Amino acid sequence: KQEVTQIPAALSVPEGENLVLNCSFTDSAIYNLQWFRQDPGKGLTSLLLIQSSQREQTSGRLNASLDKSSGRSTLYIAASQPGDSATYLCAVWDTDKLIFGTGTRLQVFP
Amino acid sequence: SAVISQKPSRDICQRGTSLTIQCQVDSQVTMMFWYRQQPGQSLTLIATANQGSEATYESGFVIDKFPISRPNLTFSTLTVSNMSPEDSSIYLCSVERGSNYGYTFGSGTRLTVV
Numbered sequence: 670k671q672e673v674t675q676i677p678a679a680l681s682v683p684e685g686e687n688l689v690l691n692c693s694f695t696d697s698a699i700y701n702l703q704w705f706r707q708d709p710g711k712g713l714t715s716l717l718l719i720q721s722s723q724r725e726q727t728s729g730r731l732n733a734s735l736d737k738s739s740g741r742s743t744l745y746i747a748a749s750q751p752g753d754s755a756t757y758l759c760a761v762w763d764t765d766k767l768i769f770g771t772g773t774r775l776q777v778f779p
Numbered sequence: 780s781a782v783i784s785q786k787p788s789r790d791i792c793q794r795g796t797s798l799t800i801q802c803q804v805d806s807q808v809t810m811m812f813w814y815r816q817q818p819g820q821s822l823t824l825i826a827t828a829n830q831g832s833e834a835t836y837e838s839g840f841v842i843d844k845f846p847i848s849r850p851n852l853t854f855s856t857l858t859v860s861n862m863s864p865e866d867s868s869i870y871l872c873s874v875e876r877g878s879n880y881g882y883t884f885g886s887g888t889r890l891t892v893v
Contacts, residue, residue, distance in 0.1 A: 703881045710889050712785070712871055713822075718881035758821065760882070766812065767873070767882055769821045 671696045671763055673770035681776045688746040690773045692759035697737045700762040704733050704744050707756045707772075716757075717744070749777045781806055781874050785885030792862055792892050799858045800888045802872035807852035813845070816869040816887075825870075828855045862892045 672695045682688060692702075701720050705713040717726045717733040719742070725734040730747040742759055756774045760767040782805040792798050802811065813825040825845055826834040834847040848856045859866055872885045 701878055701881070705884075710789075710869065710887075712887040713873075713884040715881055715883065718878075720878050760822075765810075766824050766827065767822075769823075771821050 671699075671761060671768045673759060673761055673768055675757075675759060675770040675773050677773060678771065679774040679776075681778065682749060684750060684777055684779050686749050686777075688749055688775070690744040690746070690757050690759075690775070692742040692744070692770050694740045694742075694761050694768075694770075697740050699737065700764075702733075702735050702742050702762065703760050703767070704731075704742075705758045705760065707758060709756075713758065746775075749775075751777050751779055753777050781808065781876050781880075781883045783872060783874065783883060783885040785872055785888060787888055788886060789889040790891070792890065794863050794892055796862055797858055797860045798862065798890060799856050800870055800872070801856050802854070802885050804853045804874055808874040808876070809852070810875065811849065811855045812873040812875075812882075813847065813855075813857045814871045814873060814884075816871065818867070822871065825857070859890065862890075864892045866890065867892045 674693050676691045703718045704716040719726050719735040732745040735742045754776050756772045758772045759770045784803045811828045814822040816822045824837050825840045826836045828834045828847045828849040830849045830852050846858045870888045875882045
């Protein structure tokens with residue numbers, strides 16, 4: 670059974686710092702991996718999708734990498750801003766559904 | 780990527796009543812997914828809804844408690860039946876548009892049962 674874990678569970682940093690959020694999964698036989706952002710009480714916004722044949726994806730200040738053999742993905746946020754404050758979720762594509770990680774709650778203060 | 784309209788966005792309900800949540804997608808999709816997010820927790824899949832067939836429920840979720848309809852390729856409803864305070868959660872619908880676009884989620888329904 671696939672299990673997805675995210676470290677750290679919570680993170681509080683000053684504005685401007687570069688951040689690394691970690692996601693690990695137990696079964697390397699995944700199709701794709703997707704990172705989401707969730708603001709409090711809201712739905713999910715897709716940030717990056719890494720297909721199984723890819724190693725990384727970039728969008729603006731965000732960069733996500735995928736190492737299937739080691740069961741890991743990282744989300745790198747450059748020059749963090751208060752507007753980045755949210756919960757970040759990684760999700761692995763299982764055969765016919767998404768399996769979500771436990772989430773990292775990020776707070777960026779001015 | 781797909782645009783999903785979900786409503787209501789939030790509701791406060793009395794225990795013992797039922798609430799129906801609607802999701803409308805702006806294009807046809809084969810499967811729609813319903814998730815629950817309990818307070819402070821991550822998302823858990825409730826069921827997968829295919830048009831023209833009964834929904835497939837995950838372990839721990841039953842049709843009597845969470846009946847789902849899927850009348851066409853752009854619309855689905857989830858009903859939370861005979862509610863108790865333990866049903867207080869955010870409920871989200873989702874669709875998958877292939878490996879190039881990924882999964883898209885509705886804006887969620889924040890349910891509080893009192």
